[in-house]
Amino acid sequence: MKNTPLTTQSFDVCVVGSGAGGGPIAYELAKAGYQVAVLEKGGWYHEDDFKKDEMLPRRNIFRSKLKDERHVLEEPDGDDWSTSNTDEFWGGNIVGGASNFMSGYFHRLKPEDFRLLSEFGPIDGANLTDWPITYQDLEPYYTKVESVIGVSGKIVDHPFLEPRSTKDYPFPPLAEHPIAGWFDKATKALGFNPLPMARAVLSQPKDKRNSCEYSGYCGSYGCRSGAKGSARAALMYDAHDTGNCKVISHAKVFHINTDNKGNATSVDYFDRQGTVHRVTAKIIVVACYSIESSRLLLSSTGSNHPDGIGNRYGQLGKNLHCCAGGTGHGIFDLTKFTDAQAEALKVRGPFFNRALQDWYFIDDKSAFDKRVKGGTIDFVFDPPSPTADANGLKWDDNNNLMWGSAFKQRLKSHFTQSRDFKFEVFCDWLPTDNCHVSLDGSEKDKWGSPVARVKVGFHPHDLKVAEYVVDKGVQVMKQMGAQEYYGNAFTQPTSNLIAGGLRFGNDPKSSALDADCRVHGTDNLFVTDGSFMPNGGSVTPTFTIYANAFRVADKIKQQIAGHS
Template sequence: MKYDVCIIGSGAGGSPIAYELSNAGYKVVVLEKGENYTEEDFSKDELAVSRRDMFTPPLNEQKHIINEYSNSSDFTRYDGAKAGWSFWNGSMVGGSSNLMSGYFHRMKPRDFKLLSSYGKIQGANIVDWAISYEDLEPYYTKVEEVIGVSGRVVKHKHQEPRSTEDFPQKELATNGATKWFDKACDVLGFESIPTPRAVLSGDSLKRHGCYYSNFCGSYGCASGAKGSARAALLQKCDVKIITDAFVYKLKSTQERVTKAYYYTQHGFSHAVKAKIFILSAQAIESSRLLLNSKNQFFPNGLANSSGEVGKNLIFSAGGSGSGRFNFENLTKEQQSELMQPGLFFNRSLQDWYDYNDGCRIYKGGTIDFLFEHQNIISRASRELYDDEGNIMWGEKLADKLHSRLTTSRVLTFEVFNDWLPTDNCFVGVDEKEVDKYGVPVGVINLYGHPHDLAVGEHLAKKAVKVLEEMGAEEIDYSISASPPPNLVAGGCRFGDDAKTSVLDRNCKAHDLENLYVSDASFMPTGGSVPYTWTIYANSFRVADEIKKELAKLS
């Protein structure tokens, strides 16, 4: 069957286009590698979700090869299946947006002009974006309204311009300990920000509000409150979704993509024809598919005349830290506030979104504060040893677990700063290793620029000051170059010059008339916030451009 539009991948990058074009009357098909789950399928089973990777492919069938660079030339090669190193996120309808925590911050105007605002950094491939914050602002607003973003706008020195005064959804209920955070920030002269969340605080948009289970990250939302691409978009449009469809090749002429070939889970091959193709398979997989789709017209990979496909892969730099609040240092009222079940912490700092060390202005980032994850296995695993480092057993261990879980609570923080694009962080395909379908697997080359670590360290020390002022104990943090696999972008960066970019400013391939890439691949730099809101916003923007193209073809 021939469609107007074929979308490969159903996450935050593809679903807004499916939603917009199908509701405009176009015939749209979505090819999704994973299964289609509904709210009834989601549980809080930690073993299934977090320990046995229920929503991601098994690495013995679909692995990655990882090259981890220690400097410009030396690297260690890992077989992903043997090392247990996975870059798969959510393989299901709606993609990893089903499993996100939904921390939604907009990028700032200066994020779009990283090079011209902050200057060159040796060893980093920094460029300005092809569009501005002003181009994307209406679509950030659209995401707030259509996906549903809860929050409360407060003025602070790095507040980005907005076309509306506040979020459309009321702020989520927060734990009483947030008062301690706000007070500590006031003493330190920091500006406490309520964290915006893509989680509905009440019934709205034909979805239920949050019921505060505090199991967001890594888990599907059983209430539908989380603004996943599935719940917010795909369940509200007439679009054909073909599941268990792994797209392994795009066929093209010199000018146009003509077919998308996919395997079913049983290895049968099928093809789809369309007027326009949108690739939104996740940054690593989108590059892998293009590189595996080489032909006589594109011998180095589809849409790769520039040689830039797969290059300048980025993640979110930073790290995390934590501090513990013990009952013995708290009043009865504070103990009660701290242990309120389910309620979010939802506080952020952006005081150092950029900062001056006396020599130059640095691009900084965002610090989000949240309670430790509710996963009981990981929480209990941290308590298996006594103060001398000896493993504990039986009644002694049981007593410690009971005490730690009922008379104290851990507040954590996450640091988000730019992962600078470099020559040594990119996606390729392996010449020998193949997946269960016989398709060459992706090679993920990893390198974190030292600058990223310095910025992350600066931010983490500021977070530690807040925890100290709040009275936390056992404070610790870690900033590293280890990439978070759920925060990945780049590989098909957009730009106005076809020699140095894969896509034009509207995310259409420079080399082909009817191929768009709408996941995070288009991003040349990532900003200092989680990517999902920007992916959603850009996808709505691209949908408007595709409507214009379809109007010309009809």
């Protein structure tokens, strides 16, 4: 393909990506009156495009196609490493990015998460560090996200509550599932502290967005009502409506150009037909998901950046981290309960907004030789998936294919006589030298650029912590009266909760970005997706990505104003 730009457009700010990291930049800068271009590799879909249909899986519609580009994956295989091609890590190529498909569990990080090394000490083989900012630096932006994005919930006083500048969330809690009370009673009997879980889902209408419809199709699905706080629904429409934000969809960015001082000058991208275009800007912001952001900076070589922009000390792509943890289930046999209890279990739609953080910090000398970071347990009902469930039930316990009356009875039992209740555990995935992004030496995408090579080694400490917390989740399922209960900790990388790779810090020898998320060695290139995070905390990272992006937006506005 020819890489000579056919057209050039100029803006004040160019943002690559429109998800939780890019959306706040576009929103804030456009509202401030600056001319903003947003380059999004996917399309711009709207509420009517998101069907409540199990047979419309998001990966086939809204994600990159394997035939176009894929990652080369290296993962542990005994004492060695195995290599394969994968499209596992595509969170969402669409305006609004992966935030369109999140479940919206919105937990803040805690102050200790910002000083992991100081608080808990070094761990051999882990690249732990403290953040260059504090919780108090980010707290006003957590509050801003709750209001702008729309977070519903109820603050209760508990031993693990973070410091807050507001007394409660701006929107009241969503409708609760009838068995939430069972959970509260069971966990209190165990001596635990049940927490109502905040969600980035509107319980009341906001601006042009409707409130939740309680369809059950939430996590992994696009929101048809606009209630979910995706960057698309909450930010990008408003940014566009200012008249100052131009969203260019189906724009595959492949290179950031720099001047003789090493500063970013422009961005080159392929349009849908494979034609190259260029956008010049005073400020360029990269927010295209941790792996792809690292890949873009590594690919953007120049006279002052021969190994990629900001890679003087080899920090691009380093210290990638996923989300350690596990999952578990409680299977409730409806025939073992009263009619009223069985009917309560059958209810679909309302959320089961409950979490436990009793082991966010673990001080158990019988399990660990010192106080360690632990995890969060979120309890959920999965979205309806009858086709997938039925397909999985066709094999018996001996892996033989079932049919006829036996299969019919099994289907009847599953869909009418039992209910599956799930928990998800989130723990820190410690950054190590064996988890990073580089450019592959042979595999290229359809545009001719090297694909990302992703090495995903994990630290044994992660698994030990996850197993400890998973066991607590299983204990809750048993106490609630489930007839079957089990859980599993995992070491496989999560496909949709990737962060790090371009960590921020004060020392360019150990970080890729400065405290304002500006690429070291440049004056005007920022990264605002989850790449900046030195560690992910023991919660899902989207809330923190949003908050930090709003913080960096303020830094960018100050910088532009200072140069005017």
